[in-house]
Amino acid sequence: MSSIAELEKKIKILESELERERSKNERGRQKIAHMSSEVVDTNPYSRLMALKRMGIVDNYERIRDFAVAVVGVGGVGSVAAEMLTRCGIGKLLLFDYDKVELANMNRLFYQPHQAGLSKVEAAERTLKEINPDVEFEIYNYNITTVDNFQHFMDRISKGGLKECTPVDLVLSCVDNFEARMAINTACNELGQKWIESGVSENAVSGHIQFIIPGETSCFACAPPLVVATHTDEKTLKREGVCAASLPTTMAIVAGFLVQNTLKYLLHFGNVAYYLGYNALEDFFPTMVMKPNPQCDDNYCRQQQAEFQKREAAKPKQVVEERKEEAVTHDDNDWGIELVSETTEEESRLAEGDTPHLTEGVKFAYTKPVQSAQNDSGVTVEKTDQSLEELMQQMKGL
């Protein structure tokens, strides 16, 4: 039996221990109301605002006016969300239905102590500690089910920073075609611009692709074989076999994705339509893909018709003048230029082995001299075989 004095002593010890543990968990920084350029060690925005003085960005603080949706917060999406958070984006909407596992530790962002938490919850906690100025909406669900898809559409079209405005951009960081098609369907219907990203199963290549409904090829315009043939992806995955991944390739693809996002939102540099990365050869293909007039997606064809109408309504002279320099869209308020990086000679040489693609789809890049290894491609354009030959091969599997 303890005396009151002993018990009170024990309470004091416990209280001080509790305080110490709590202080360890006291993380993060205070909110900052105004983005300042002041060069002091305590200003988390000084090196970003310096982009103005360096002549790169006119109005960096505008970053706070934008809302971006990140669909899939795995190896690419979580790093992309962290980059945007550290850049001081206004709002992030995160979608994922997966949990953090130790098997994810070969990519940046998640840490072993988060194993078991839902990815969106773990991500929000870390990101809020890093930058409490960013607003978050998180959804721990699969966007491809009917109910969730409706809710997803709703948040994309109404989840912007101002009430009932759409988000400014959707970033696709998912790891399967079903989810990509869901994002594609939603964005075509809403006329929502988005950037698709992907990393190959062998971990050594990846890409980003900017999709503007009606203006550039959507995901259904030139679908991957597995989508074109209506094959169930799950049947392609074998038990006990997992895709390889590297933190390097995923961070580089996330870097390209967010760099393109910043260039688009803040109007600097040339926004890329397609940027690929082949790690084995350090090859970076760029290209432009026009939409397919026979696209399976009704909303894509509708967006194409509307885009054509807008183009036709423009004063002719301006269109002609621009044609002489480069193919530039007239409502191009963010400076994208459709300039091919290949010479005519290269294009001619490259045409010999272009795959048979859906009508209306055009290539604007050449293969490297030493052709890339045949990646288990997220992109279709690397094969020399016809769709028929590939389908034959697939059936043989």
Next chain:
Amino acid sequence: MSSIAELEKKIKILESELERERSKNERGRQKIAHMSSEVVDTNPYSRLMALKRMGIVDNYERIRDFAVAVVGVGGVGSVAAEMLTRCGIGKLLLFDYDKVELANMNRLFYQPHQAGLSKVEAAERTLKEINPDVEFEIYNYNITTVDNFQHFMDRISKGGLKECTPVDLVLSCVDNFEARMAINTACNELGQKWIESGVSENAVSGHIQFIIPGETSCFACAPPLVVATHTDEKTLKREGVCAASLPTTMAIVAGFLVQNTLKYLLHFGNVAYYLGYNALEDFFPTMVMKPNPQCDDNYCRQQQAEFQKREAAKPKQVVEERKEEAVTHDDNDWGIELVSETTEEESRLAEGDTPHLTEGVKFAYTKPVQSAQNDSGVTVEKTDQSLEELMQQMKGL
């Protein structure tokens, strides 16, 4: 005055609160003795070992046999160290004398609650939580002072995984020329291979460069203007002005750096000699620079002579055969190939405006059609002006 029952109740509450706070601070995972390929959610190495089944790497588990030194753990170095840690590298040696500040929060890795800690200490804590299998040596000092430089040389030459063996690679992630020259001096004397990296002050370009003493251009072979003219860097920095930086560019450069490290250590793909990144135009120059026979560094000239001797001692026939395919070094046990990515026509066109460089230095890339903005370059090769013109301009500042 409280009763014993009340006090005991209070103790129980305090104890449970303490347990909860402590569990929050219980982070990380247990050590793993053997790298397994098993595909289970609890295996942090499954997606890396999958590189073997995918045919990319023959022997991924060899990663544990390597020690890498990272000099400078700021925006690029900390991310590079995290990537190597997640890849399961055997040992990391980290060098930095700086403290974490809130002003660093616009780059990946450090978090606000670490402000005030030394960068190497903060980095080691986080990295050990992420992967306790990695061995660490951290040094919180400036490598450029006389005493520290000797110690730095000692750790590079004796800090490998086996006792008194050199590290396998040095990664330079520093932000000033003085530190780069110190690493260069050490590596030339030791014949130590290293990869230099850099990001421009305007945050939108960067590069990596693989330096093999005697075989490729060292940092002193074609020094940046500020080094060539023996200008004190500090005189170039103005009060209250800071360089811009972006998490995107820095993560991409760190990704290139570690990807090249993995390709070199694990023998896959083509190791890059030089890979540049221009974010505004998505332009990625590659080139090869031969060492300068008139290099200011004695050890560089000595390493060149030894390399020439080794080359001359090789059977002639083999050398000639290889010359016909591509310029490949004979003791090339890790597959680097010196293949120009430019056509002869492009080279001829590009030659018109190459800068006047030190004798013995050669270019192997072309400029993009729309020339890049004039970055406050870490590299000299982007200017159209002669050394004399630039020195004139500098004096005018």
